[in-house]
Amino acid sequence: MVGTRCSDRRSGNWEHTLSLATGYPFTYRDLRLTGYSLAGISTSIGFPEADVLFDVAQGLPYQTPFNTILLTHAHMDHASGLPYLISQKSMQSRPKPLVIMPKEAIDPLKRIMSIWHEIDQFEYAFEFKAVAQGENIPLKGDFFARSFPTFHRVPSQGYTIFKTKRRLRPEFSGRTPHELGALRKAGEILEETLEENLISYTGDTRIEFLESDQARKSKLLFMEVTYWDSKKSVENAREWGHIHFDELLPRLDKIEAEKIVLIHASARHTTKAIRDIIEDRVPEHLKPKLVLFPRPV
Numbered sequence: 001m002v003g004t005r006c007s008d009r010r011s012g013n014w015e016h017t018l019s020l021a022t023g024y025p026f027t028y029r030d031l032r033l034t035g036y037s038l039a040g041i042s043t044s045i046g047f048p049e050a051d052v053l054f055d056v057a058q059g060l061p062y063q064t065p066f067n068t069i070l071l072t073h074a075h076m077d078h079a080s081g082l083p084y085l086i087s088q089k090s091m092q093s094r095p096k097p098l099v100i101m102p103k104e105a106i107d108p109l110k111r112i113m114s115i116w117h118e119i120d121q122f123e124y125a126f127e128f129k130a131v132a133q134g135e136n137i138p139l140k141g142d143f144f145a146r147s148f149p150t151f152h153r154v155p156s157q158g159y160t161i162f163k164t165k166r167r168l169r170p171e172f173s174g175r176t177p178h179e180l181g182a183l184r185k186a187g188e189i190l191e192e193t194l195e196e197n198l199i200s201y202t203g204d205t206r207i208e209f210l211e212s213d214q215a216r217k218s219k220l221l222f223m224e225v226t227y228w229d230s231k232k233s234v235e236n237a238r239e240w241g242h243i244h245f246d247e248l249l250p251r252l253d254k255i256e257a258e259k260i261v262l263i264h265a266s267a268r269h270t271t272k273a274i275r276d277i278i279e280d281r282v283p284e285h286l287k288p289k290l291v292l293f294p295r296p297v
């Protein structure tokens with residue numbers, strides 16, 4: 001197994017080995033994710049409980065069990081693994097994957113697949129689909145996803161994972177089972193459905209994605225911060241459709257997420273350098289909100 005040792009003494013739970021079979025594990029309360037993210041190289045994060053994978057990087061073994069793939073955009077560090085993943089699924093006799101993506105990406109990626117069909121002399125099974133904003137994408141169990149707008153150099157969108165929950169309507173709380181039974185018999189609707197906003201994932205974007213309520217209000221927000229210091233300016237980050245840390249800092253207060261998980265940092269910044277920037281520049285009360293997704297440098 002190919003592995004890179006990566007540890008962080010402060011958080012304590014980072015002590016692990018990157019495995020191409022598992023990615024880097026990331027856990028917050030009962031939410032378990034796994035993946036890899038380094039700007040321009042590879043970004044792909046999965047949420048096994050909902051059987052969903054955000055982006056596919058260049059194709060890695062840990063991705064093969066996922067049946068729904070939410071592609072943010074078709075840049076190579078996020079999407080070039082599609083032929084690999086689709087062929088791996090076929091070789092392992094797994095069901096064909098459903099890949100949701102911006103509508104502009106469908107035709108070019110189908111053309112790439114048809115070239116791989118020609119090379120492999122085999123017709124792979126897959127479904128590429130676009131969704132309208134606000135449209136629900138059904139996932140495993142009680143989970144579903146919806147897209148939100150992002151702002152990159154090519155057509156792009158982020159995604160939010162929701163969980164549907166049924167609960168007794170508040171006006172009936174405190175009633176005995178006998179009373180509730182009588183009310184039900186009388187035709188009252190006792191329960192209501194809630195949508196719990198669990199995880200948003202941006203892919204690559206400028207800071208303007210924060211205008212989306214849906215993204216700001218997730219329990220966990222996986223957002224890109226590609227550039228962290230003066231090696232690249234804010235203008236430069238914006239020109240390339242990315243976020244600079246200087247833009248995030250004054251907006252941290254406005255983000256309602258319990259944790260902001262920072263992904264897609266450029267490999268030009270070491271993990272230690274990023275941690276030092278957070279330590280030096282983020283106000284003390286906001287520090288616990290920020291988490292750097294595990295990375296190998």
Ligand SMILES: [Zn+2]
Nearest residue numbers: 039040077204
């Ligand atoms: Zn990228």
Ligand SMILES: [Zn+2]
Nearest residue numbers: 073075152204
């Ligand atoms: Zn990109």
